[in-house]
Amino acid sequence: MVQIFADLSDMQEDILQIGGSDYNHIRNVLRMRPGEELAVRSRKAGEDSGEYRFEIVSFTEDRVVCRLLSVEQAKAELPVRVLLFQGLPKADKMDFIVQKAVEMGACEIIPVEMRRSIVKLAGSKRQKRVDRWQSIAEAAAKQSRRAVLPQVHDIVSMEEAVRYAAQAADAVFVPYERMAGEEETGTRALLDALQPGQTAAVFVGPEGGFEESEVAALIQSGGHTVSLGRRILRTETAALAFLAFLIYRFEL
Numbered sequence: 001m002v003q004i005f006a007d008l009s010d011m012q013e014d015i016l017q018i019g020g021s022d023y024n025h026i027r028n029v030l031r032m033r034p035g036e037e038l039a040v041r042s043r044k045a046g047e048d049s050g051e052y053r054f055e056i057v058s059f060t061e062d063r064v065v066c067r068l069l070s071v072e073q074a075k076a077e078l079p080v081r082v083l084l085f086q087g088l089p090k091a092d093k094m095d096f097i098v099q100k101a102v103e104m105g106a107c108e109i110i111p112v113e114m115r116r117s118i119v120k121l122a123g124s125k126r127q128k129r130v131d132r133w134q135s136i137a138e139a140a141a142k143q144s145r146r147a148v149l150p151q152v153h154d155i156v157s158m159e160e161a162v163r164y165a166a167q168a169a170d171a172v173f174v175p176y177e178r179m180a181g182e183e184e185t186g187t188r189a190l191l192d193a194l195q196p197g198q199t200a201a202v203f204v205g206p207e208g209g210f211e212e213s214e215v216a217a218l219i220q221s222g223g224h225t226v227s228l229g230r231r232i233l234r235t236e237t238a239a240l241a242f243l244a245f246l247i248y249r250f251e252l
């Protein structure tokens with residue numbers, strides 16, 4: 001079943017009209033025909049609308065006209081909301097991180113300019129990059145059949161990130177390689193303490209890692225350093241390892 005994200009508040013009675021790039025995709029790439037079914041979910045940030053099943057009724061010049069068949073609450077989401085605070089890595093590594101983190105269940109991705117981030121993006125380039133990451137997130141969410149459309153935030157400073165995490169999350173995890181080999185049991189206890197319905201923030205350093213002052217600021221605001229195992233992982237692997245822990249904790 002093809003799944004897309006759309007604004008469900010645009011529905012009139014049981015009819016939804018879909019335009020934009022999804023129109024082209026459905027009509028010209030997938031070559032779908034009237035009578036075929038589509039799964040649609042809300043594109044509103046953070047909203048789990050359940051799965052709306054539609055039947056294609058017809059095509060206009062720029063719209064797919066669909067009729068609602070049924071609504072199902074699905075269970076594709078991790079029971080905890082995960083906010084990934086990713087230290088800005090080099091070049092296009094962030095593309096990979098966004099795609100994989102969305103596949104593995106992250107709900108919000110916040111790119112953070114950390115002290116050791118090498119890339120400094122200015123002005124319009126910044127916005128373009130964020131837009132690109134958001135569209136990667138949407139494609140990954142469709143492919144992995146996420147129930148919620150994950151959101152990529154604007155690039156923020158470390159100070160803003162620490163503040164947002166403290167306010168938005170029930171627990172703040174700081175994978176820190178100095179913990180490797182020492183604190184695995186502490187990490188397990190922290191993961192076990194997480195409860196369904198809670199929000200977890202995870203901070204990952206860029207290639208060069210965190211500066212000590214950054215870790216200190218996170219601990220100061222209630223964060224916990226954790227281990228991701230005994231090897232040093234690359235920045236693009238760290239968030240995925242953490243998400244895999246949560247999948248194990250809650251889904252297996």
Ligand code: SAH
Pocket residue numbers: 174175176177178179180203204205206207208209210226227228229230231232233234235238
């Ligand atoms: N500069 C460091 C590595 C940084 S790895 C060095 O070369 O020694 C990038 C980020 O991944 C780190 O900031 C940390 O958040 C995370 N990370 C990598 N391996 C880890 C591990 N074994 N335990 C916890 N965090 C880890």
